Amino acid sequence: MRSASTWVACRALVLLAALLAVGETHAANSNCVGSCANAGTFLRASQVQRIIAQAVAEAQARNRRATIAVVDRVGNVLAVFQMNGARAFARITSGRFNRRLPQFPDAGLEEIQLPIAGAPPGVPSSFAAIAKAITAAYLSSEGNAFGSRTANQIVQEFFNPGERGQPSGPLFGVQFSQLPCGDLVQQGEAVGIGPRRSPLGLSADPGGLTLYLRGTPVGGIGVIADGIYGVDANIVDVDQSVDELIALAGTAGFEAPENRRADRIAVGGLLLRYSDAVTGDLLSDPGSAPAFSSIDGRLGTLVAASGFYPTPPVVRRGTAFGQRASGIIPADQVRPPLFGRGLDAFVLADSTGANRFPPIAGAPNDGQRLTASEVRTLLREGIEVANSARANIRQPNGSQVRVTLSVVDVNGTILGVARTRDAPVFGIDVSLQKARAAAFFSSPDAAASLSGTNNPLFAGALRGYVRDTQAFVDPPFRGRVFEDGVAYSNRAIGNLARPYFPDGIESGPTGPLSKPGVSSGPRQGIFRIGVNEWSPFNVGIQLDLVAPDVIGSLLVAPNTVRDCGTSNAPSIALGRLANGIQIFPGSVPIFKSGVLVGALGISGDGVDQDDMVAFLGVNNASVALRGRIRNAPRGRRADRVRITQGGSQTLRLRYVQCPVAPFIGSDVQTPCKGK
Template sequence: MTEQSLRFKSKPLIRLVQQLALTGAVSCVALGIVSCGGGKSADSSGIGAGDVSCAGNCQADKLNSLSIADVETVIAQAVNEAKARNAKATIAVVDRVGNVLGVYRMTDADKQLKISTTADTETAIDGGLEQLILPDGADALAAIAKAVTGAYLATEGNGFSTRTAGQIIQDHFNPGERNQPGGPLFGVQFSQLACSDFSQRDLGTGVTGPGPHRSPLGLSADPGGFPLYKDGVAVGGVGVISDGRYSLDKNLLDVDSDQDELIALAASFGYQPPLNRRADRITVDGKTLRFADVDNIDLESAPDGSNTYAALTAADGDLISVTGYITTAAIRAGTVFGQADSGIRADAGLYAGQDAFVFVDGANTNRYPPIAGTAVAEPGTAVLSANEVQTVMTEALAVANSARAQIRQPLSTQARVTVSVVDTQGNVLAMAQTRDAPVFGIEVSLQKARTAAFFSSPDAADFLGDAGLAKTQYFNSDLTADRQINIGDYLTDLRTFTANSNALADGTAFSDRAGGNLSRPFYPDGIESNPNGPLSKPSGEWSPFSTGLQLDLVMNGIVQHLFHVLAGTPEVGQTCVGLDISDLNSVVETASSNRLANGIQIFPGSVPIYRGDVLVGGIGVSGDGVDQDDMIAFLGLHNASQALNGSINNAPSAIRADNLKPKGEHLRFIQCPQAPFLNSDSQNVCQGK
């Protein structure tokens, strides 16, 4: 018997030991097995390309990208694994900024898609995107969303998968552990939306364009999406759908054998993240992240290069075009991340000494250089000046470059994040990131900045309650119209919950952490006997596809785009909020404003900006641990205030949301990490500021 056959024979025993260890029935050490727990150690799994030393600077020297031959190899490996399993899959490959490089559909693959977090034997959650059955063509959208997620969560310092995403967005962290707080990136799934005013769209010319690009379903938590690497450098992602179901793993206390994940793993063979950069080498709140529930030993095919793309026949399947994402049924090469063609390149001197990167258009022009604001909360108060904006950006980037990263390896590396500044109407005043920051954090930082500025505004209540926002349209599973949701009801619930009839009109300063406290299905977070926060659906109605205000604000924009791709109705514009879709052939914008154009975000990393006690804008940070994001936003603004002799400042402590005590529990404004800096032993760095 060969060594390979011995390894395959041992799989049932390995699975049994893993499940026993996860449930606490027996320890791995007691059985003499080094790594059998959740997110199995790379040493035993075989997934990966060996340890590497890349920590953010390799791409500048290697200039790696996905070639046409690389994309062909990834697709061929997926198809051959699917064939070995008698499965029919749809496979998508993207580059690191979300250009779709190829979509391949196997013959007789299921083209429809059911969105559901509940099994057929469970009581279905009714609302939001739950239970929708999308028509032919939706398979490609799911595969693209998974591929984008794998690419956008990856850096030289960490390789995350869609399974990792599913672990960190649910109502408990870890999923399946009762009475635990929600995931650290609770709500991130509703970012990178197709209706966003930030995310780029396919050029429609058959060639790649500058990113970051949008995702048809936001970020995916459905296993079957992995990052792709070359020589330790993140270059893209692959996504697979073969079961016709878009869902997530609600229980991390066991080990699954997911067909989509197995096929995607085979696809990534030879392009897998380094062992010492995988999610299961990274801890958050003392818990190890999960990369995959399967490994290379579980593959039925032999992804060794012997089964090539050229060997595939028409009987296997074919490349397809996807409206809005890839206009030709062909394979194309990816862009080089960090170069102008990718839409992200090195700063040319705006942020001196910060090793910053900026976002550029097809002409290599910075899309968001520091500019002055156009709006403030009170007439007569000066708007943010371009110099003030540039100072805030520079100081925040400097804090990031000094901060110890939470979600990267090695542990001695600095935080890698994106910083955004907006005025009180959500107009973008500046955006930039540190080297090798994850792509997902770019748009999320803008969502966070806008969310802080909006909820701190004294006219936020008017916008939600009286501005004539279109009602959110829900749909039956067959896509016929169901009930409508009045956005103003969330304002009513918030005022009742906080016993404050003037909530969102009294000038209270809200951070994303404070707003997130009110957006969880349990308040305080995680305790299942507690009521839901007023901006969340209650337990039993909540799911990652039906969150509450966050989704209901952008639901119509998501649906308009899906109908465009799948049914040919007009495409959504570059705004997600205030869309009346009662007639999808003639959609009306009922709130033409940048304030929340790409939606809100409900996990930490933002603070409002004040001039004295008058709101003038917001700063958002995303890309590392949420406490690090909080600190970079808060201290960046604090340090800018000092550099500018106090012309702008953090919210005065007397008006911060942590003064509020709904249901007897204080909201939180910010939370900064312990010993946060690489070259300092300073503690409590945000206290008293």
């Protein structure tokens, strides 16, 4: 038998060899740090055709039949090409289950079969390819290139996947963002402002890669040829993913800069993964790929994707990021300017260039409300914190934090949205999910709202989450969770929404807002369907809140669902959780005279950076406003909630966790301490 040290050493060598191999693509390096995007950096229709032709040539060389999607940076679908003989549907599976699964909704999206006459299990392949392409486009920036394989690494129950006993991925739950039923993401088949919705949220299935022009991301390519929309549970080896190899061929001439790729970025001491595919493994020469005109109609055709890509389908040009057509523009270009000149910030704009979410006043709660001026101050102070802080997931080292900020009131109404330069697009929707989660779960009517749904498929499940959480904690909070006015940050909510509690400790119980993990054993009550119930496609309350409307959005054409809580009405509709919730850190509730008035959500960088920008954003706004608004009173924060395990070990929830020495050009070590 090998010793433990020998096994660890061998495993480290395998991983090192894999990472070295992944670096063999030799794409050009980039000097862009957030300002390279301009009116000329977008995908032309001829370039989209070239990308597809290159991918088709590799699929042909491998005798595989693929569905290929190309999107721009804000998610507009520019083309979907399906080769002759390609599977029309892709099966959703994590590969974790060794027995027959129960019917929806108990298995989440695992092995889902849409109620379409004659359709096999799964979803349209066009939707799977679009989701992969959007994932790569949305997670990337001039400072980082992430693909769907990167997403796979950071959303599973252990980080790294397969390393049992480790905490969950840093972006655990991000796959359920950009949802097709969300109220912030844009709908429709025409090219327009973003961010656009994704048919399946973000994808953890390898085969989505980012497209770059002159150092700036201009979109993504997504490929599905193997018929499986899944995950990679073992990232130590180097896969020969046919989806990823075909996508890699498509990126030729549009490759991610080598010094910006995920495998140049470490999170928690672990290098991220961008792609296992390398150019040396290609069976075709992308530079010799035939013209698109010679394959269109012969090797395959453009195909419509209802709600995302029109009939008749045509190859389209993308939008230029940072320009009016993209829906994301500098804050000083709207009228009136959001902050005035001098603050490097961006906003979401409509097609006329007007701010989609200018600061507005919130709804009153017990006589208190956020004013429009206070919302503007919150956004400004948060951006100033981000612009002065050191990023965690960007190159070069020492880059500024790049995030999106969203402010909501107690009803989840959007009061204002702003962004820093070159922040990844995924953070727009996610920052709103985080803000809404903090406002909702901090409200004393949250338990009643969750228990009050009349949806027969999910009423029992949502009541079960409340019941289990109220029984999970120690007195004096036992029996009163989500109705006692305790302030919940997204970090605290996430603590309760992991398959193991504490996070990664398999001997512990299941988090009460999660489905149980592989080692949790049978669970009594509504969730008793056996072991190994949790998967990236079946996480718990996060999916159960939105699953009916996610599925409904895939079936209705043209889609009109603009609220992911509609089917769980009447209790949680009307915007409170209209784009779902997020369960990784980066939001805090906001108080005024001791009364909950809203929340601030942040997303786009490392989770500790997101936490810090939210917490210090509110703190610094409080200072600027002479105490009119504040972070939650210390005695009401969720880190007062205790959980005793096994009659001995007592743990507390976490409220926020800020990085050490986070600022550029400052020696401040613990900026959140004592606040």
